[in-house]
Amino acid sequence: MKVATWNVCLGAFNKLNYIAEFLKNEEIDALFVQEAEKPKEMDEKLLAVKDYNLSVDSTKEKARLICYWKSNLKVKAVIDTRVEAIALEMEKATIIGIYWPFKLIHHQSHLEYLQEMVSFLRRFENCP
Numbered sequence: 001m002k003v004a005t006w007n008v009c010l011g012a013f014n015k016l017n018y019i020a021e022f023l024k025n026e027e028i029d030a031l032f033v034q035e036a037e038k039p040k041e042m043d044e045k046l047l048a049v050k051d052y053n054l055s056v057d058s059t060k061e062k063a064r065l066i067c068y069w070k071s072n073l074k075v076k077a078v079i080d081t082r083v084e085a086i087a088l089e090m091e092k093a094t095i096i097g098i099y100w101p102f103k104l105i106h107h108q109s110h111l112e113y114l115q116e117m118v119s120f121l122r123r124f125e126n127c128p
Contacts, residue, residue: 003030003095011037012047012066020049023068030069030088032097038063055079055086065099082106083117087124094127 008015012033040061047054052068055077067086069075078087084099107113
């Protein structure tokens, strides 16, 4: 399985052709895209890539983390809306992408954010 993470800087929509090319040429199974900058009002279909599913937290004004995974994979995506994290639960593995923001929104300190992030990660301690 090939997993990658990419900080696209300035938004996934502006780099969608590069993302699609990277996924295809490198045969990536799962890609976490940081700095995705997907506005809440943007239709997710505008970020679609052929043969890939997309996971994004659409509750935020701006999603900073999105995830693509091959549509032939059996995946349950788990999104945490407090810490910007996406977990892909599969039969033999769980893959987690986390975005560490510079500006805190829901937390008073980076320590508080880290503690909540660790709590999210602990949910998957017994996963394959």
